[in-house]
Amino acid sequence: MNQYTIFPFQFARLSQNDILMVNECGDFLFLPEDIFQLFVNHTLPETSEYFCKLKSHIFCADENIEIALQKTAARYRTRKSFLREFTSLHMMVITLRCNQHCEYCQVSCADRDAHKYDMSKETAIKVIDMIFQSPTQRPKIEFQGGEPTLNWDVVTASVLYAEKIALQQNKNVSFVICTNLTGITTSQLEFCKDHNIAISTSLDGERSIHDSCRKDKSGRGTYDAFMEKLETARKIVGEDMVGALMTTTAFSLNKLKDVVDEYVRLGMDGIFIRSLNPYGFAAEQSATLGYSMESFVEKYLEVLKYIIGLNARVFFPEQFATLLFSRILSPFATGFVDLQSPSGAGISGAIYDFDGSVFPADEARMLARMGDRHFCLGNAATSSYHDIFAGRKLKEMTSGACVETTFPCAFCVYQAFCGTDPVRNYLESGSEVRNMSHSPFCIKHKGILRGLFDILRKADDMTKDIIWSWITYNPSLVRRI
Amino acid sequence: MRVLKGLASRNFSPFIGEITRKGRTFYSRKSSVLLTDDMGLSALGYRGCITSGSKGKFYHPDHIYNVENTDLLNEGDIVRLDNVGNIEVLWECNSHQNCLFLTERCNCRCVMCPQPPQNSDSSVFLNQAEEVLNLLKGKQISDCCLTGGEPTLVGDKFFVLLRRCVVEHPEAFITVLSNGKLFSEHSFTRKLSNIPRENCIFCISLHSEIDMLHDAIVGVHGSCSATQQGIYNLASFGFPVEIRIVISRYNYRYLVQFAEHMYNYFPFCAHFVFMGLELHGCAAVHSEEIDVDPLEYGPYLRDAVLLMIRRGMPVSVYNIPLCMCPSDIRHVASQSISSWKNIWMEECNRCMEKDNCCGFFSTSVSIHKNFIKPFTERIER
Amino acid sequence: MATLFSMNKDGLTGSLVASTAFFSRDCLLMVSDNYSKEYYISIDAHEEEQVRVTLMKKDGEKFDERVLREFINELIDFQTRLMLQKEFGEIRKKIVEYAFSPVE
Numbered sequence: 033m034n035q036y037t038i039f040p041f042q043f044a045r046l047s048q049n050d051i052l053m054v055n056e057c058g059d060f061l062f063l064p065e066d067i068f069q070l071f072v073n074h075t076l077p078e079t080s081e082y083f084c085k086l087k088s089h090i091f092c093a094d095e096n097i098e099i100a101l102q103k104t105a106a107r108y109r110t111r112k113s114f115l116r117e118f119t120s121l122h123m124m125v126i127t128l129r130c131n132q133h134c135e136y137c138q139v140s141c142a143d144r145d146a147h148k149y150d151m152s153k154e155t156a157i158k159v160i161d162m163i164f165q166s167p168t169q170r171p172k173i174e175f176q177g178g179e180p181t182l183n184w185d186v187v188t189a190s191v192l193y194a195e196k197i198a199l200q201q202n203k204n205v206s207f208v209i210c211t212n213l214t215g216i217t218t219s220q221l222e223f224c225k226d227h228n229i230a231i232s233t234s235l236d237g238e239r240s241i242h243d244s245c246r247k248d249k250s251g252r253g254t255y256d257a258f259m260e261k262l263e264t265a266r267k268i269v270g271e272d273m274v275g276a277l278m279t280t281t282a283f284s285l286n287k288l289k290d291v292v293d294e295y296v297r298l299g300m301d302g303i304f305i306r307s308l309n310p311y312g313f314a315a316e317q318s319a320t321l322g323y324s325m326e327s328f329v330e331k332y333l334e335v336l337k338y339i340i341g342l343n344a345r346v347f348f349p350e351q352f353a354t355l356l357f358s359r360i361l362s363p364f365a366t367g368f369v370d371l372q373s374p375s376g377a378g379i380s381g382a383i384y385d386f387d388g389s390v391f392p393a394d395e396a397r398m399l400a401r402m403g404d405r406h407f408c409l410g411n412a413a414t415s416s417y418h419d420i421f422a423g424r425k426l427k428e429m430t431s432g433a434c435v436e437t438t439f440p441c442a443f444c445v446y447q448a449f450c451g452t453d454p455v456r457n458y459l460e461s462g463s464e465v466r467n468m469s470h471s472p473f474c475i476k477h478k479g480i481l482r483g484l485f486d487i488l489r490k491a492d493d494m495t496k497d498i499i500w501s502w503i504t505y506n507p508s509l510v511r512r513i
Numbered sequence: 514m515r516v517l518k519g520l521a522s523r524n525f526s527p528f529i530g531e532i533t534r535k536g537r538t539f540y541s542r543k544s545s546v547l548l549t550d551d552m553g554l555s556a557l558g559y560r561g562c563i564t565s566g567s568k569g570k571f572y573h574p575d576h577i578y579n580v581e582n583t584d585l586l587n588e589g590d591i592v593r594l595d596n597v598g599n600i601e602v603l604w605e606c607n608s609h610q611n612c613l614f615l616t617e618r619c620n621c622r623c624v625m626c627p628q629p630p631q632n633s634d635s636s637v638f639l640n641q642a643e644e645v646l647n648l649l650k651g652k653q654i655s656d657c658c659l660t661g662g663e664p665t666l667v668g669d670k671f672f673v674l675l676r677r678c679v680v681e682h683p684e685a686f687i688t689v690l691s692n693g694k695l696f697s698e699h700s701f702t703r704k705l706s707n708i709p710r711e712n713c714i715f716c717i718s719l720h721s722e723i724d725m726l727h728d729a730i731v732g733v734h735g736s737c738s739a740t741q742q743g744i745y746n747l748a749s750f751g752f753p754v755e756i757r758i759v760i761s762r763y764n765y766r767y768l769v770q771f772a773e774h775m776y777n778y779f780p781f782c783a784h785f786v787f788m789g790l791e792l793h794g795c796a797a798v799h800s801e802e803i804d805v806d807p808l809e810y811g812p813y814l815r816d817a818v819l820l821m822i823r824r825g826m827p828v829s830v831y832n833i834p835l836c837m838c839p840s841d842i843r844h845v846a847s848q849s850i851s852s853w854k855n856i857w858m859e860e861c862n863r864c865m866e867k868d869n870c871c872g873f874f875s876t877s878v879s880i881h882k883n884f885i886k887p888f889t890e891r892i893e894r
Numbered sequence: 895m896a897t898l899f900s901m902n903k904d905g906l907t908g909s910l911v912a913s914t915a916f917f918s919r920d921c922l923l924m925v926s927d928n929y930s931k932e933y934y935i936s937i938d939a940h941e942e943e944q945v946r947v948t949l950m951k952k953d954g955e956k957f958d959e960r961v962l963r964e965f966i967n968e969l970i971d972f973q974t975r976l977m978l979q980k981e982f983g984e985i986r987k988k989i990v991e992y993a994f995s996p997v998e
Contacts, residue, residue, distance in 0.1 A: 038978065039987040045971065060779050072974055078725075088770050089777070096724050096738035101985070102745060103778040105992035112993065124661055274788055274967055362824070440924065443975050470931040493819075500823035509823060799904075 034074050036083075036092045039100065043068070054484060056437060057107035058359065058448035059089045066356075066452035106324065110449070113365040114380060115370065116169040119421065121369055123172060123394065124179035125161055126151050126187055128386055131215045135245040135307060136279060136321055150183045151386040152166065156190045158412045159322030159384045164197045166419040171198075174232075175209040176383075181216050185231040191227050201350060208232050212246070213261040214254050221268040226272075231265055233300075235276040237284050237291035244283040245321070262298075271299065279306050281321045287337035296348060304351035305332055307360035307476060309395070325472040336483070343498040347507035353503040356484055362503060368394075371451035371477070375433035378409065378426045388412040390420050392429065395455040429454050432465040439471055446481045482508075514614075515853035517600040519580035522568060527595040528575070529603065530560040535657035544648060546594065548586055552576065561594050561650050570686050575579030589652075602853070603645050610851045612658040613642040613678070614669065619662040621692050623718075625761055625803050627793040627876065630660075635667050639674070646677050660690040660791040669704070676708045676754050683712055688755075693743030694736060702746040713775040714753040714783060717744055721764050722774040730763050744779065753783040757831075760787055761803040765810040768817035776824050778866045785821060787814060789832035790851075792877040800878065805885050815839035835870045844894055850874060863887045908957045909948040911940050911968060917969050921976055922947065925968045933961075 040056040049069045063082065065073070068074040071092075076083050078094070089180045093100035128149035130137075148206065150409065161401060173194060191207060198205040207229040214511050235258070236242045236291045243464025249506055259287075266274050276295070278284075284291055288305065295303045307328050308321060335504055339350050358366045369376030370393075376393030388411045396407035407429075410420040422425070433452040447487040454464035456473060468474040493508070500510040530546035537545050542558040549556060552569030556562050562569065562576035565583045569576055577598055586592070591604035604611050615638055619630035638661075656679050663673050678687045693715065696702045719740055721727040727737035747754050756779065758764070758771060768787070775785055791799050814830070819841065821828040830838060831849035838846050848871045856875040863868050864887035873880050922945065926935045931951040940946040940995065945966070951973055 037985070038982055040982045040989065041978075042972075043975075056986060072978060078722050083727075084767070085770065086722055087773050094724075096735075097985075101988055101992060102742070105989045106745070107778060108989055111995035120903070363780055441926070443924070443972070461541040466926065469928060496823060504823075504825045506825065 036094045042445045047479045107363045119166045120168040121384040122163045125386045127183040128178045129182045130178040156386045162412045170204045172206045207339045216265040227270045231274045238294040241284045325475040333483040349502035373435040373451045375452045393455045435484040514604040519577040521596045521598045522576045524596045525575040532590040564818050612660050617662040625796040627791040636829040654685045656686040658688045665695040672741040678878040687713045689715045694739040694747045696743030716755040718757045740767040755784040757786045768813040772820045785828045787830050791874045797878040815881045818842040835886045907950040908962050915943045921972045
């Protein structure tokens, strides 16, 4: 028996002979099966090369446990440092009105003219007052909707007010507007430029894909209108201030390569291959729009390989892979509210509905629209910051929303890289804490993480350079053809 | 230190002074050493003299005569003259690698140490360091390195001298060469609290993250964890830390694993350096055990450095000539050898990259001659 | 540990016998949970210190014997996890404690 101390880790058999081990602070190692058995039985000889590796990645220590503890704790603290900033992403639903009617839309958008679904200036002011009570030095305000440009006066008033408060409090506020661009005016774009408002828009793919779901109120495709406005927007605010997201539907699932080609053709600086969220309208149309999570994982990994190949010619990261690779390979925290432990709902991001109601996540707001206000934390106009962000509801939800303490996540090899979504759990199972096995959320993340580890296992120098060029946002790392 | 030799004029006590060739006004001669070709009346009033010529008269200040290569001495250099005829250059004005030597003692016994530790009294060196700092006060210097042995062994004096360097020369880059072990005590590190951090960096040697390997190399049990703890403590007080690893036969096969470990658990460090051996002193005695040639360590060094470059970690390679450095990492090789012990081989005169290369240690007992390959064209950068 | 497994004559179910001296109740239940999506599972007392685990495919398809071998592998892995948790539980607490302790 060897006297080494085994440090906390998770493991899983990824293939015939290979065991993936991940320690408490996300450092990982592949070990052959027989060596693994020796290791856990305390019979691995100290002279073994593998023992050296295991020590180097802090899976064990002999005499010097204290320093191993300190290093692990420091890295653990670093990974959880997103907690320090507390709620940083604040989404304001400026209006529920929209000039489009997309098939998968989660927002039950009201008619163009139903102004009672607009956020009033007074409500916006109260929301912004609450936003600035969050301890973060860098609040990010995201204008959402419906289509926020339809209630433009409130957008401008919010920006100006937020800038004033930021100056008073010596904070660094940044803005994003989520718009379909099809109705945006030049003067609105000029305002965005003047106040450094980043534009986040949607592009599902080339014309046939985009128009299959993203339609105007008369049911016509919006691709052409969008392209025209996109060019104008990029000219006025600059290409680096316009980003696009795509949503995968049954129409595009088998054509993701074409979607990527469209993004590259337009000179976009990357893509985020997102899966469909089965709420709102989409739930009714899941038969036509939906797909199994297993098939999403398969297609995602296929297109990811294609994108990696593309990077031999052009710098073009896939954002979700970049995020997960960062978590796997680097010791640093990665802010991604939707996949965090403890869950980011409320404590990293919050959403303020048009009437001032505060929710921990967008799905919680959808739930309220469907009649269940279980997750409503309060109202910016009437509740205090403390009631909402330090209140019992949020605390209870957060204390259960940790991968480290719920089964089966507590024993999952990907624990250090994954997260929880209590709102989605509630939506799918009626309870904030649930057994995640077999849930789409788990199938998706397990599947993708497994695929990424496969890529890492076989990566040659070029692939490593590409992956690191994404993680460090350093295009010059790759010598392109 | 560069040492010139000559003959002492008499049996005087060693003294320190600042070299002048041009001469000084009478009132500013008392801490100066006149460098002259022959001893005349103009030599009067100086603390001492150095001459390539013959011995002066009885009325001349203490001096060293018959010195060769006096052209190696510059205006403003600080020298120590002793009664055996040694002229030790304690401070070279034109150099960017000046050191303040604080002690010969060390709390490690590194197998590759070029300068074996002695259990001598450090006060001589400490007084010397103070005198040098006194002479430098008010002048602009580019850098200063506190070294030894292990400089932190001199206790409170270390903090006093470090503070002087940092405060009196905010324009300079102050480095401390240490094994960091004493900083594993939080209370020791706390003594740094009143020292400004802006122009100061601690260069800590760590030869492996694996305790058994590092301790075997430095010859003292428990060193690895003490050094690592020291690095963490220094960093927690906000001081920049550089980690230096010397490549030897003991650890060359583990360079990649080491680099990964640095990224994973020491990403806050300001700089990482992979160093070639100086085969002198203990290193020369143990050369069979520790020496490893570029063909053997090359691939491991390459992979380790590329690993760091990918992750955006600042990394350099010291003491490895460009022709012996794997091609894709040549751009991080640095001209690192102190000028006074820097030499090139005859073949190097034909090399297009000689000006950018660190060359060799004149002190090494052997070098990898077979691997010298002059560049026929400039390297693409 | 002696695990015996057998296939039912109708080819629709398979069962294995596992020693409870080696596999804890938690282990059996947690592994069964992984299979509960595709299989109906029952766990019955067998002989002393043994249980019989029976699996039946939900979609009525033929039962593949490899599933039983996988199940046993997972039992072993899971028992290892439970044993390891006991071993490094204290260290885990220390890591989190150090990570979130205030600066001196």
